[in-house]
Amino acid sequence: MPPDATAVLQARIAEIERDDSLQRPERLRERIEAMDRLDALLFDDVADAVRRHASALMRQLETVNHTAYLAIRAAIRDGEGKAVMRHWLQALAAPADTSPDGQAYDALDSVLAGVLPFDEPAGDDDALPAEMVFYQPTPARHILDMIERTRLDATDVLVDLGSGLGHVPLLATICTGARCIGIERNAAYIACARRCAEALALTGVTFVEQDARAADLSTGTVFYLYTPFTGTVLRSVLDRLQREASARRIRVATLGPCTAIVAGEAWLVPLEPPQPHRVTVFCSIAPRPA
Ligand SMILES: C[S@@+](CC[C@H](N)C(=O)[O-])C[C@H]1O[C@@H](n2cnc3c(N)ncnc32)[C@H](O)[C@@H]1O
Helix, strand or coil: CCCCHHHHHHHHHHHHHHCHHHHCCCCHHHHHHHHHHHHHHCCCCCCHHHHHHHHHHHHHHHHHHHHHHHHHHHHHHCCCHHHHHHHHHHHHCCCHHHCCCCCCCCHHHHHHHHHCCCCCCCCCCCCCCCCECCCCCCCHHHHHHHHHHCCCCCCCEEEEECCCCCHHHHHHHHHHCCEEEEEECCHHHHHHHHHHHHHCCCCCEEEEECCHHHCCCCCCCEEEEECCECHHHHHHHHHHHHHHHCCCCCEEEEECCHHHHHCCCCCEEECCCCCCCCCEEEEECCCCCC
């Protein structure tokens, strides 16, 4: 007979409580995974007392994580964010063969959510005009992949077109020192992103409340689009990017369905063949001499 759900949960609790190493701050990934395993078992029909025991253990592990997040935030405020964040994110990156596909989130996203002090606006964006896509953050592993494959560095200006709460510009400026600009039409998201940047004393990142079709694109060297819009809105922004590319070379990084449209632009060349569940990086062709 299979063990009952309460016995399975009790065994998991005992296993986690025996493992003293889970109390060490650097065991972030292991704690997050332990909490996920406990959480999954709470969906089963388990005895109330054991459920409460599991919930208390999860809160205790989260408290240890919170201490680690506070230390990372302090390092960012002290200007040590690049080294500290890169260390953590590389240590936490899932091995390639276990990395989830596409849009799924993983332990890296839990860490990013712990480190970035967002007080998210309540409710959804109800007033989304046609052809504009609702907010969904880029999974952190794709942000890191984009940073690496665009070779983003402190000489660059990254523009996230439709930046939502600002994960991409915030993480990119912390990890590279690049100046980063988030353009977003939703005022509540912009306010939230600005508060987060202020709390972390990040001066290299700016959030502009604007429709991307009207934004100043003149300083950008790398433009990121996580399918923020479609149809004529995307067309209009791509036309504006093409005008920028007629004066200087730019890189455009995309994720999601907009990649197929961007791949059809004759003025852009992909660095590698586009893959459906990965960031694609495009370079503009050299501008014609005047
Ligand atoms: C899929 S989310 C991407 C969020 C963010 N770039 C990220 O990757 O985490 C798309 C965002 O684009 C914003 N958006 C949609 N149309 C826009 C427009 N015309 N101008 C500026 N922002 C827009 C939405 O409000 C939403 O926050």
